[in-house]
Amino acid sequence: MQAMAAGDAGALAAFYDRHSPLVYATCVRMLGDRTTADELLVDIFHEFWQRASLYDAAKSNPVTFLLTLTRSRAIDRRRTIGKRSNLKLATESQTTNAADQHPTALDGVIASENAGIVREALSLLDPEQRRAIECAYYDGLSHSEIADLLKKPLGTVKTYIRQGLIRLRGCLRNDVDAPIEDRDTE
Amino acid sequence: MKLTDQERLELMLEYVAGTLDAPQTETVRQALLSGDPAWAASLAEAEATLAAYASALEPIAPPHGIKSNLMQRVSRGQADLRLKENDEFLFLRRLAQGFAAIAAIILVAVLVNAWTAKRIEAARQQVYADMKKQMLEKDLLLFSLQSQINSNTRVLEALHSPSVKVVDLGSDKSKAVGRVLVDAEHGTWHVFTTALAPLPADKTYELWFITADQKKIAGGTFSVDAGGNGMITAPIPKDIGPVAIAAITDEPAGGVEVPTGSIQLVGKLQ
Numbered sequence: 001m002q003a004m005a006a007g008d009a010g011a012l013a014a015f016y017d018r019h020s021p022l023v024y025a026t027c028v029r030m031l032g033d034r035t036t037a038d039e040l041l042v043d044i045f046h047e048f049w050q051r052a053s054l055y056d057a058a059k060s061n062p063v064t065f066l067l068t069l070t071r072s073r074a075i076d077r078r079r080t081i082g083k084r085s086n087l088k089l090a091t092e093s094q095t096t097n098a099a100d101q102h103p104t105a106l107d108g109v110i111a112s113e114n115a116g117i118v119r120e121a122l123s124l125l126d127p128e129q130r131r132a133i134e135c136a137y138y139d140g141l142s143h144s145e146i147a148d149l150l151k152k153p154l155g156t157v158k159t160y161i162r163q164g165l166i167r168l169r170g171c172l173r174n175d176v177d178a179p180i181e182d183r184d185t186e
Numbered sequence: 187m188k189l190t191d192q193e194r195l196e197l198m199l200e201y202v203a204g205t206l207d208a209p210q211t212e213t214v215r216q217a218l219l220s221g222d223p224a225w226a227a228s229l230a231e232a233e234a235t236l237a238a239y240a241s242a243l244e245p246i247a248p249p250h251g252i253k254s255n256l257m258q259r260v261s262r263g264q265a266d267l268r269l270k271e272n273d274e275f276l277f278l279r280r281l282a283q284g285f286a287a288i289a290a291i292i293l294v295a296v297l298v299n300a301w302t303a304k305r306i307e308a309a310r311q312q313v314y315a316d317m318k319k320q321m322l323e324k325d326l327l328l329f330s331l332q333s334q335i336n337s338n339t340r341v342l343e344a345l346h347s348p349s350v351k352v353v354d355l356g357s358d359k360s361k362a363v364g365r366v367l368v369d370a371e372h373g374t375w376h377v378f379t380t381a382l383a384p385l386p387a388d389k390t391y392e393l394w395f396i397t398a399d400q401k402k403i404a405g406g407t408f409s410v411d412a413g414g415n416g417m418i419t420a421p422i423p424k425d426i427g428p429v430a431i432a433a434i435t436d437e438p439a440g441g442v443e444v445p446t447g448s449i450q451l452v453g454k455l456q
Binding site for chain 2: 009013064144161
């Protein structure tokens with residue numbers, strides 16, 4: 001980050017090589033359109049490059065900063081192009097074409113232990129609970145919109161999301177067995 | 187808002203996920219703006235959790251052209267930045283040059299103005315000195331003319347006086363002649379000369395009264411013009427008794443108390 005802040009384009013290229021597959025996958029998942037995802041990917045890394053000098057290492061690590069930026073910009077782009085109604089719902093199973101996936105040698109982060117832990121944590125969730133989180137994260141839907149979509153009471157949706165996120169956070173802390181309070185369940 | 191750490195984190199997870207309703211979102215935003223480190227820490231943990239959630243996706247390698255597009259854009263941005271910095275530098279340099287030029291013009295103007303003012307003041311002082319000198323010369327001329335008028339007036343008055351006595355002065359060495367008007371009523375002698383030789387600067391003519399007992403009393407000095415014409419009015423000394431002879435000698439400039447030069451004109455009064 002310091003190198004990028006100093007204007008080292010080579011540092012950006014290396015960072016891109018390492019993290020663009022995950023960012024691109026997130027863009028494709030959230031936008032459902034490769035062309036738009038291509039454009040957004042460039043925009044995200046360019047903005048990341050421009051904001052490198054403002055990055056505060058004490059607040060977050062670079063990947064968290066990058067993925068937070070990715071999600072925020074993808075939601076903005078969805079709203080701008082008004083494609084929400086045309087996007088596939090996150091509740092549908094994610095279908096990935098093998099031809100679209102070309103993991104590079106730098107995909108280590110994707111195959112990292114974190115990814116495995118997250119997947120494991122998500123697998124422990126009820127399918128509807130997992131879909132609620134996916135709707136919130138990838139589609140940027142609000143509680144009420146998710147409730148309408150899943151045809152579930154609002155309180156239930158809130159609980160789904162809260163429990164799912166707490167479990168996820170617990171897993172990342174090696175705290176999979178942390179008790180999940182069933183509050184707000186209708 | 188009093189919350190446990192767990193409650194705060196749960197709330198923050200939903201805030202970052204964007205699922206809170208508007209009032210709750212605003213409440214959390216205000217809490218973050220308060221600068222409370224506990225809220226900042228919860229935000230960091232929630233963002234890390236959500237970012238980790240994204241890592242569960244299967245990665246997709248982006249098309250190869252995208253990276254080159256990105257790097258070209260970055261390169262253009264850097265070039266634009268350099269150009270902008272260069273433009274700013276050029277602008278600042280031109281601005282500095284402009285200021286320097288203006289400062290130089292102002293400095294030259296000040297110097298020219300000071301030089302011109304000095305010249306004008308010098309000229310004014312010169313004019314003032316010339317005028318003062320002319321006025322002094324006029325005053326002197328006026329004084330001289332006034333003196334002549336007074337003298338001539340007294341001579342005219344003497345000529346009208348029946349008590350005035352006229353005595354001729356003569357010389358056996360030259361053609362010079364003189365005349366003395368003795369105005370006893372006003373106690374004044376008016377002496378006129380003609381054809382006296384002009385004297386050098388270190389010499390002057392001096393009038394003498396010589397009494398019967400041979401006392402020689404100085405009556406004043408005078409000069410003559412190129413024609414040898416001269417005039418002097420002198421008071422008749424008192425208590426010297428009758429004056430027997432009037433004589434004019436040439437003496438050193440400034441006059442003397444006892445005659446040393448030769449007699450140029452002389453005449454007997456009695």
